[in-house]
Amino acid sequence: MLENTARGDLVVLDTLCGWRTQGLGVTLATIVHTYGSAPHEIGALYAINAQGDEVGALAGTCLGAWIKDRMQGARGLRPRIETVSGTDEIFLPCGGRVVFLVENNLGPSHLREWRSALAARKSLYRIVDAVSGEYALIPTPSGARSKWTGRFWLGAYGATWRLLLVGGGAVSTELALMARSLDFAITVSEPRGELRAAFPPGLATVTEAMPDDAVASMPPDCRTAVLALAHDPRLDDLALWEAAPSAAFYVGALGSAATHAKRRARLLGLGVDPAAVARIRGPAGIPINSHTPPEIAVSIAAALVAERRRAPLLAPHCFPDPIDNEVLLHDHRIVVGGGA
Numbered sequence: 201m202l203e204n205t206a207r208g209d210l211v212v213l214d215t216l217c218g219w220r221t222q223g224l225g226v227t228l229a230t231i232v233h234t235y236g237s238a239p240h241e242i243g244a245l246y247a248i249n250a251q252g253d254e255v256g257a258l259a260g261t262c263l264g265a266w267i268k269d270r271m272q273g274a275r276g277l278r279p280r281i282e283t284v285s286g287t288d289e290i291f292l293p294c295g296g297r298v299v300f301l302v303e304n305n306l307g308p309s310h311l312r313e314w315r316s317a318l319a320a321r322k323s324l325y326r327i328v329d330a331v332s333g334e335y336a337l338i339p340t341p342s343g344a345r346s347k348w349t350g351r352f353w354l355g356a357y358g359a360t361w362r363l364l365l366v367g368g369g370a371v372s373t374e375l376a377l378m379a380r381s382l383d384f385a386i387t388v389s390e391p392r393g394e395l396r397a398a399f400p401p402g403l404a405t406v407t408e409a410m411p412d413d414a415v416a417s418m419p420p421d422c423r424t425a426v427l428a429l430a431h432d433p434r435l436d437d438l439a440l441w442e443a444a445p446s447a448a449f450y451v452g453a454l455g456s457a458a459t460h461a462k463r464r465a466r467l468l469g470l471g472v473d474p475a476a477v478a479r480i481r482g483p484a485g486i487p488i489n490s491h492t493p494p495e496i497a498v499s500i501a502a503a504l505v506a507e508r509r510r511a512p513l514l515a516p517h518c519f520p521d522p523i524d525n526e527v528l529l530h531d532h533r534i535v536v537g538g539g540a
Contacts, residue, residue, distance in 0.1 A: 389407055
């Protein structure tokens with residue numbers, strides 16, 4: 201399983217920190233293993249407090265209600281394992297099974313450190329010994345994989361996935377709708393007043409900053425994608441000039457092959473490194489003969505998912521080889537977490 205996407209981990213951790221500050225007892229459930237068809241991915245977080253309030257990917261779902269019933273009776277500091285399968289009272293298709301690691305009253309300092317690392321866009325392993333209850337946070341390169349050994353949980357967590365869209369037109373609107381459901385934090389750079397005012401409110405963070413300034417204000421890393429969708433070279437080229445040499449995992453632009461050839465020539469004429477220009481996807485997306493804004497958005501969203509999941513459809517740009525978890529366990533001593 202790849203390092204977790206942005207399922208709202210920061211929201212869960214912010215809420216947990218707030219509850220602990222209020223002196224409330226808390227219980228955290230983490231999905232550490234799935235088999236068959238499961239509605240949530242490995243690493244998903246779900247938490248409740250002593251008053252029954254809930255937060256996380258499972259909040260308001262049947263699976264969330266199932267684990268909540270078992271979490272509310274939890275006592276003691278040692279973790280425990282809860283497993284639900286399609287034979288239980290909730291329906292999981294195709295023989296699905298989900299394994300939860302349930303922990304009580306995690307130390308506030310541990311939660312703050314975890315939250316601060318993700319807010320600073322750092323990648324880390326959260327290692328938990330399900331027998332002793334000890335836990336630790338260990339820095340790790342982006343692209344690490346989560347693993348459950350039956351005793352040790354090695355949860356790979358990273359920064360929020362970000363998507364910068366240049367232009368606030370129809371394709372950007374359709375793509376933002378899809379990307380939001382894919383757990384991207386979306387920013388739209390639209391200096392043109394009319395289009396900026398017409399962009400649907402609440403769908404993304406919209407800025408009037410010029411595209412190159414918008415890219416520079418959020419330096420792209422391996423969990424950032426930049427799409428030039430203004431269909432205006434005066435705007436698109438500015439974004440690509442800044443984003444192409446960056447560590448962004450995907451950089452793309454609208455336009456035909458002929459349009460993209462002209463774009464490449466302009467960027468090369470501006471002195472952009474040829475290797476950086478070569479990595480710009482033009483036209484952006486996967487080839488599905490798309491024509492309408494929703495179809496183009498589907499094409500681009502599919503390309504983003506394929507790149508994020510390291511599917512063979514697209515070549516990865518910045519993911520290292522999988523980390524050997526067994527070596528990690530031997531090289532790092534788990535220390536007891538917690539404390540005020």
